[in-house]
Amino acid sequence: MDGVLNIYKPEGITSFDVVKSIRKITGEKKVGHAGTLDPMASGILPVCLGKGTKIIEYIMENHKVYVAKLKLGIITDTYDREGKSLEEKPIDCINKKKIEETIKSFVGVIEQVPPMYSALKVNGKRLYELARKGIEIERTARQINIDSIDILEIEIPYIKFKVQCSKGTYIRSLCYDIGKSLGVGATMWELERVENGPFKKENSQPLSNINPENIKEFCISIEEALNKYPKLSVKGETVKLLRNGVQVKNKYLIGDIPLNKMYRIYDEESFMGIGIRTVDGLKISKLLF
Structure with missing residues (x-):
């Protein structure tokens, strides 16, 4: 299971207690939270599953x-x-x-x-x-x-x-x-x-509501969890270079993509990962698929 759960943490337990509960419910080994809440605090705690754990750092950047x-x-x-x-x-x-x-x-x-x-x-x-x-x-x-x-x-x-x-x-x-x-x-x-960015109280789920039967229903895709970044489609030689970790500098390949911005990068319509366009070119920061 790859994605993010928008969990509402109750008072009285740690953020890691939430992670342990989700790990037990899903059987997924790779589980992590994006932003600690103290035991006395309640509220939004994004919990990342599988490949979703690769985007914890990006969720942490949210206001x-x-x-x-x-x-x-x-x-x-x-x-x-x-x-x-x-x-x-x-x-x-x-x-x-x-x-x-x-x-x-x-x-x-x-x-x-x-x-x-x-x-x-x-x-x-x-x-x-x-x-x-x-x-x-x-x-x-x-x-x-x-x-x-x-x-x-x-x-x-x-x-x-x-x-x-x-x-x-x-x-x-x-x-x-x-x-x-x-x-x-x-x-x-x-x-x-x-x-927490796109994760809001009104669309969260109390930890007590989550069970093996409904957890997939509440799991947000990695792509959706990163929707604050604009979509950028690339094709042909650019896809190959980016997947190989190459910083693409050729202006013919990257065109006039605005500088100093993060993007959700797509191979045509298939989501690849997060990339950044700087004065040095376009490069994948985190290859996800």
């Missing part, structure tokens, strides 16, 4: 949409409600206007420091492994993009908001940074991922 709730006045070591409380601060100075202005200031390209409790590796060690031993190390800030933040509800000390963001964004860190900017601290209280 995401989350609905989150934070609590003001408390800071924990994990930046979420499951962590150890480190500090509590009074929030009498906080009002709705100040909250709105502060949150709006995070829209755009910003620098974000990943939390210690994350799966990022530093010198071969995952940060959460060090954190569990009580070791905190300096983390390099990374550039991320917050496309938009919509405040859904303010009931101090709680703030509920919807955020669209680039890959690599930690909503826990965003909550922490909002609290820091307000001067009272904040901790993520709830999190739901409602979109």
Whole structure:
């Protein structure tokens, strides 16, 4: 079985628990998820099967949409409600206007420091492994993009908001940074991922709904999962060269294909894989079929 399942992960289990369940249901050895959700979080978790595991990196590039709730006045070591409380601060100075202005200031390209409790590796060690031993190390800030933040509800000390963001964004860190900017601290209280590129909550399937009889019905083709990339058909000598890993530079063969774009490349009508057109030519980045 080759493709992608749009699974809705419930709270209380890990993303790998979902992978194990799907592996057991399908009997497929090659199964992987495209973007970890913490156990306390719920929402969209694309699960790739068979050859679908080859496109995990492309799904990971998708922008995401989350609905989150934070609590003001408390800071924990994990930046979420499951962590150890480190500090509590009074929030009498906080009002709705100040909250709105502060949150709006995070829209755009910003620098974000990943939390210690994350799966990022530093010198071969995952940060959460060090954190569990009580070791905190300096983390390099990374550039991320917050496309938009919509405040859904303010009931101090709680703030509920919807955020669209680039890959690599930690909503826990965003909550922490909002609290820091307000001067009272904040901790993520709830999190739901409602979109991951073309994978949306409304067309997802709860893990509990998936069984051996219906799983094929819910499996999205690799081609469909990559439909954010425009279709590009090639033929003849170009097909042979691309399949052999050659970068095609001949302008007669590649014509005026726009530069610096990724494409779904087809041998006439048969899907081959993902390719990129640069100033150096056209080349297959990932041959899938």
